[in-house]
Amino acid sequence: MIQLQAQKVLRSLFQQQKQNFSIKRTFYDFIYRDDKSTPQYQATHADPRIPLKTHTSETIDELPLQYQQTKLQNGITVVTEQQTFPSQVDVGILLDVGTRDENTETSGALLSIKNTYLKTCLNTNETVNYGIVQQSGGSFEMEYDQETSYFKANCLAHDFVDVFSMVADCALEPRSAVASSVAIEKNQNTHKLDAYLKTGELFNEYVFKTAYGFQGLGLPLKGLKGNVKNLNSFVLQKFQLQNIAPHKIYVCASGVEHHEEFVELVQSKLGNIAVGNQESQHVREKSEYQGGEVRNLTEESQTVLALLFQSANWKSNNLFAFNLAKVLLQNLRLRKNVLNKHSFVDNAESLNFHFTDSGLFGLKLQGSSDKSRQLLDLSIAELKGLANNISQDELNIAKNHLKNQILNAMERQTDRLEESARNFRTFGKVLHTQYSELIDQVTTDQVQKCCSLGFK
Template identity: 25%
Template sequence: MYQKTVLRNGIRVVTEKIPYVYSVSTGIWVGVGSRDEQEGERGITHFIEHMLFKGTRRRSALDIAKELDAVGGFANAFTSKEHVCFHAKVLDRHMPLVVDVLTDIFLNSVFAPQDIEREQQVVLQEIRMIEDTPDEFVHVLFQELFWKQNPLGLPIYGTAEAVAGTDRESILRYLSQTFHPEEIVVAAAGNLEHDHFVDLVAPSLEKLDHSVHRPPREKPVNHPGIHVMEKDLEQVHLVLGLQGVSQSEDNRFPCHLLNVILGNSMSSRLFQEIREKRGLAYSVYSFLNSHADTGMLGVYAGITPENIEESLQVIRQQLDLLAAEPISEAELSAAKEYLRGSMYLNAESTDSRMNRLAKNEFLFGRFIPFEDVEEKILAVDAKSVQSWFQSVYDPRDAGLFLFGPTGHTRESVEKIFLAQG
């Protein structure tokens, strides 16, 4: 059962009671992410995410860890382009403890200078780790090219220079300017009573009174084009990107189904054509990066240099085919079952249910029943999938990035990719 309460300062509290489970997953969400950072603040949201577990006026970092360990629970946090979330999961009888810990770190973290200095080294190691993982780093580089001149295209972790320049004063200033009550959603799912949960969170969170609003987000403009970056690696990492869908537009359902058919499952066209039939790549998939106001439909493949030309040709052929011919009813039906099955399997996790509560509140301001989503998925026909893809697909509007020992120039890649069809 879903319930919602708005606290006096505008913080929204949403819960879903699941009486047959033994746990409660709780998250404090803020509708602020790396795309909301100004010049000179790059990476500060992610850095604050790290710092909120380093001690409060009542608890040291060790105290926080020991209290949750003592009840078999765990806490964590994450930062995305549009949100930061601090969350924890415990047995239902320990819900008061987890609420006390989360609200304490959210409101009362001390940000001691020595902890900031120590955590800067940790985050710098995280940045280096990502840059040493080319199949992850290529996506960071590609987004910077595809959404250049917009913060949405910049990495969540910021830059080494910005992280090194973060201090206590800049953290406190950023918090006062971004963690506005009306941008905060507290979500909980599990075996709980809504009114009891509100009674636990309200006394502390209603004291938050930050009044500064950030400037509105600027929707990014796509920058298509072909780019090649030589790097001494074992593989060439290829990313292709097209206009996708936002998280709330109606076309998200045809787009998600097309993504499953194109490359987001083992039976997908790209997986079968590139890996199974030709052995051109071990890792190949399509993906969706959806945000509040835009999105990207993309393809990734890790290939050897000698397979670049054939891989590009197959990718182009499969994209052309999706635009030219409606998908079969059998393929569409299988994709619908894939999405429906994924949705309901995820629903068995209280963490997943908590995440879904918060995201629906940010996007739609209400709870979206699973049955409504299922109905939308089942209503999609082959023609609407094709029509949506035709509206966004033009090879000249694609972004294409090759990273590794390519042995190619931009012109030679352009000739291979755009000469197809």
Template identity: 20%
Template sequence: MTEYQVFELPNGIRIAHRQVTHTKIVHCGIMLDIGSRDEKPHQVGLAHFWEHMAFKGTKKRKSYHIINRLESVGGELNAYTTKEKVCFYASVLDRHFDKSVELLADITFQSIFPEKQVEKERGVILEEMSMYLDAPEDAIQDEFDEVLFPNHTLGNNILGTPKSVKSFKREDLQDFIAENMNTEKIIFSVVGNITFAKAKRIAEKYLSDVPATNKQQIRVKPDLYIPQKLSISKSINQAHVAIGRDAFDLHDKKRFPFFTLINLLGGPGMNSRFNLSLREKFGLVYNIDANFTSYTDSGFLGIYFATDKSNLNRAIKLVDKEMQNLREKTLGEVQLRSVKEQLMGQLAMSEESNQGYMMVMAKSLLDLGYVDSLQDIFEVIQNITAKEIQDLANEMLLPEQMSMLTYLPSES
């Protein structure tokens, strides 16, 4: 497996490539540095609406032809929207690579947003909203963003609001793209058994004619964080809880040590401190996790779990106790080594996903200008000390600095 290579087209679009020789599948995608945080107040949800509408018609294809183009050869075409990115991507047998690049370029840059399709997709997205609202474990995480980032676009729901989605017109999509499109902040990312020369040649074939644009985003950093507590009554069976606070941005040197701390506390391993306590020892939850998300200028820590209402206070106290233990007790040498080994193993396994690496490569180049090698990350992790972790616990895991959003079962 080779390390990544990068080539820039005259219009500023960069091609990022990594050859993997043991696979017949190519994963490729076009990632744009445009997300829901770039929306104006009347545009909330528009980046996600664009993601949907890109599949609904281009200058030379109708919706059916877009959907069928790769599906008919066993491939997949998809897209997603985050707070800071929109990505259109495909996975195909390597012999259909040319076909996938042509289609991705078509839906990304040549969509026409037919009015009838706008009306139809509006209904689809409203149903998507209802689906999330019916799932409290999803809804609480979206609503917690607003608690952590009030009156800021990072706090907005990526899907938008029913009111905003009902208001969108074809012209709104065109305006949003025109206001934010910057070809210098677009990455075409490829991972598979394709040579760099072939990736360059095909990317030039379909992407070099994209007009160069240089719309400069002005992203406003969130205001000073103020902890908040909020409780909402809902027609649900369990109490759902989100606990967290602001955290480090992508450029902060404390990011990796803090990620290590949070992985120990509530990462995906069944041996996380939270899981061992709240599930394995006391049986109060089915699942509990903690995650740390970084943005270009901010970040947040989020802890999520659900429990019977009668166990709510006890569960919250146990969460506080585990954070207190990390503040007061320094990890021993064996514990620290185990924490590092677990994290490095998890990261190595995640890199085994070629599709995942394709996306990571694009995002890293947009946000940082480079892609850390696994070995570079391992070196950073190996140099983390027990004192760093304890110091971060005392800086970041203070109860009085935590916000909390709780969904409580209604009495009825």
């Protein structure tokens, strides 16, 4: 009996050992066996609290910023920023086309393009474009203002060619019927959402319309509400054909190793864009400052009041004087003289806008409707205060604050690249590296003279 029991136990142990043994698994274990002498194995299995004996650190020095520019034969400007430190690659396409180039027929065209900027149909489609962005681990977006449109993206270096091709397609491909149909609904919903959220953009539209009339800079950023439903593919393609030309295209990149290779990439993708017939292209009209007064009666318990006057354009010597005046108001005087002293004032901010041939400067106050007259008196008093009395200490504080804002922004590669492209568009060279020096050159008399322009 005992002998029979022992035979059963031995038989079961032998069967288990036979089942656990596998020639295939043994072969895989042999060929994929880790070599414990390799640095990779030691690094992954080492105690993280103890430094590796065989590990040596490698340092990379940050290089000074260098910019290179090349103009293609058809007029496209290519700008690169040398890689200063290993990071992501940024790419952007700046178009010298803004809402001031729209008219009553095409008003809202840029809003339509923004709402469907991923929708292409010639080389790729929206699904493919979205997948490229997601799989690259980067981002892609479009923004526009009164004078420019900017398509910007970032990614890792090995995805750069695909991402650049996608950005170029989204920025320059003619709008299709599908894209325009989807955009019409999105445009209408955009206006409904703005009216519901009360973002303040409607108030700014009244400001620009009062200053420049119902044309050019006076047209709303998001188009005329009654016209967005008329923006079919024919209207959008007509707007693109009349306004987008090679000499208005600025292609920029940061983080690329060789400028010449990027120029070849741009040439292969955009070199076939024809210059076109100059007579058929839209010519941007010079803005004319009109000024005036506009009052909108509402049933709300608060009054929003803005007081502005014409200031400087981008190339003016007074550019930084007005920016310092904005900082003086926003960060010093409005808080000290208005918000801390008058309880009926709920919000106060300074306004400063610059364009190619004009500009606006002033302030905006928001407070109780029964104190509307006091709001106006406070606005006039603050502007007169800037025109008559600015101490050197105040100006130094404003200079340090403005330089701190600029330097912090220029530390971000994405923002620095965009500013570089806008510098080439406006000045023909990179100027943001000299911003601090230009700010230091501004005097109190210069700021006071600039602020006194509103009272002449």
